[in-house]
Amino acid sequence: MKYIFLLVLFVPFILFAQVEADPYNENLNDSLQKIFEENALKIDTLGLKVSSIIITGNKTTKDDIILREMHLKKGSKFTLKEYSEDLLNIYNLALFTKVDIIPVPMGEKEIALNVDVQERWYILPLPNAGIEEGEWKKVWLSMNLRWDNFRGRNERLNAGFRVFYNPSVSLSYFVPWIGEKLHLFMGIGGAWQRQRNRSLTAVGRESGSNTIAYNDSNYENVQYKAELTLGRYFGKNFSVFTEYKFNHLRVSQYAPGRTVSDDGVDRYITLGAGVSWDSRDINEYATKGLMFRTMYERYGFLDEEVNFGRFILENQSFIPVPITKNYYITIASKLYTSLAMGAVIPVYNHEYLGYSEDYVRGWKGKAYEGDDIFTVYNEIRIPVIKPRYVRGKDMMIVKDIPIVKNLDIRHGLYFTLIYDIGTVWYKDEKISSKRFYSGAGIGINVIAPFGYVLRADWVFRLGKPTVGQIGFSLSAKF
Template sequence: MFYLRRCLFIFGLLAGFIAHAQTAGVSPAPVKDTGYLIVRNILVQGNKKTRTSILLRELSTVPGDTIYLKDLSQTLEDRRKQLLNTSLFLNVTANIKNWKGKEADLVFEVWERWYIIPFPIFKLADRNFNQWWVAEGHSLNRVNLGLRVTHSNLTGRMDRLVVGAQMGYTQKLTVAYTLPYIDKHYHNGLGINFSLSRNREINDSTSFNKQLFYKSRDFIQHQYTAGLVYSYRKAINTRHQVFLNYYYEDLADSVALLRPNYLGGGRSRVQYLELMYLLTYINADSWKYPLRGVQYQASISRRGIPPIDDIKDWQVRARAARYWQLGAKTFGALGARGQAMLPENQPYINQKALGYNDDFLRGLEYFVIDGTSFFMAQSTFRYEAWNFNLHLPVVPGKFNRIPFRLFLKAYGDMGYVYNKLPGNGMLNNKMLYTAGVGLDIVSFYDTCLRLEYSINQLGQKGLFLHTKIDM
């Protein structure tokens, strides 16, 4: 009861902060003794690889627009962050030049990143670092090693090519290419992807909210996927996407006999088509580590389209987050996400709810809660404690400065998972609560390291490590 009261106190405190939040104003510098300016031209400098037309498309200001001087500082900062959110640049500056009468030019100077990044793969087979380090004894047999080469601006049009190959726990080959704009109006985009993988061990069941595994000397699982994606983005903040994916899974007969519900009906292989529509809206200061603004995402999918329909279900997912600046260097955030799936009777592979991927409560990293539907809410209070740059003397030019921002935080989570047949799951079909404190370390190339000390409603405490933003 004491722990429950403490969690509710944290939720109430954070909600109170956010309900009365007022974003800090930005005082515009007096540029001219007039009330407004008219944008004559928009100039971009420093983009050796990226096409200027692509960058102009990412700005919500065009030549001929009027900007009131009281809004000038904030407008320049907002446009600067819109270019940073493309993830193409290390830094962007915005200035006013060539002021004549009431007309002036907006000038943006960009520092391009390294776009070709051969990145070694050191990926854990388990759901998170703590599960691998503690529960699985940090066994190197549960590590994937390989190489992933990413070109995030292949032709200068923000098109992204990813090729990866890995060995170890999962042997996998992936190829993906995305071209965000294929038309002269920069509204429509296309993408393709392909992957194949095989495993000697799989998570075939769950007991008391812990994963169980089946292992063999031979490969017992083969998976193949191929897909197409069409995107439509007319406005800056809203993107529509339609995915058509083909899935094929081949399972060893021994696993199908031992766990007949893994693929359902004792099957050893399934294939199906999935059609999904995804809507994303982001209006935030940063798309990678937002502190002010909102994010919304919703999707509806149909798995199983005749005649390729061994798996059949409808799935709806939604998530929302809002971020506030509460005061000097203090920020609040509230987020919620959920999923609903029909029909309720699904094979084991379709019952991954909380504890998988990014859907988990902070403090329940050692558990999985299987089910077809779930809901979770998160609240976080952040304080920016440090903001500094680390200089690397042996690294040339614009890459010798690494920015760091360190945030102290307190948080509370809650969630619920519905499972029609929960079995011995002690966390299913009941409200779940967690809370904790932590430190976020944020740097460029969209990196975020999270150190968190959490407690859950079972009274269990622990220090947890993550490498993605929590909301």
């Protein structure tokens, strides 16, 4: 009889486990939500112990990679809070298309946990293409060969190249957890790139002009670089890290001011250190939590002429605002600032607005340059279709693709209200004297399979002349 009681108690809980650890999940109707909330309180007061944890579905991933993400351990007390956090922790490994943790009653005061995962592809050729600043002559193609979950231990190998506009070659390796209790992490990589200069002042133009066109007189920065990152986590959210970088940069056509040295080649080492706090619910498209990161970098040590520093601060906040018991919107904001310190800041280390994804929406195509930058991106994220799983075989087109049709595909749709503001300035200028550029509009964000976010924005420039711009991207703004 006691087993039947526990089974009845866990029925809504098990159903809840099949969707997401989200108290506002729309897949639960009001009556089921009420039952779940009442039983959740009972569950936390029963003093249940976890008798065992069984991992299923992981053909490649080692058990300990999953188990180390869990607060719930064999012999520990079962709580709803830790259960919900464990679900998100495992999903945020970005190794699985779907994660379930199913409680199974084993006795009057004991339960077993079945962690059932659905692994995704780990060796991914990722082609990409784009047109910089809306110019067809700035078209580029790229290919990244990414091996996630290398050795089944959540390590990542990445080799990539880009051709046509701003070509590059890169190779990197990252391991997120070294030492069972120390929880160190490490990344190492190297790259070569030939990038068209973005500095307006280096080619005799004023900040606020149109972005430098392909046919305009310009030069290229040819750069070789290598970097090493070492860090440690203290708990789930807080980490400290250091960075070590070597840079060799030369310009294709030398002119005074394009490099700090007189021969057109700058060689320097960058040493950096910082701290980070990350409590976002879903890394790919957060709707709850906070991400804070700050660091200081020092450039120099090889050539005496290169001698400056840079302080960087980034804060992302995601505040859920409940509308009903099972529906909420998110007020999302990203603040970013970077401040240079030193006598001479080379133009290749300036901050820019207007290039690639670094622009205030509504002002794309206008280039602004300075030593320092301050931006705030804001969105109200309104779920139209809350993220959910659909079996591949139940979807058009996908159902005819081998392998994919057997996966549970995560998808969703958000409508966004947008307001961005930002400016750049030189260190001898006062920020209070600078104009802040702003834009407002609407957007659509599509939560696509395998961690992608497809974004379309329609934003108006707040200033004369008022200009509306439509933008597309394969990633969220933040």
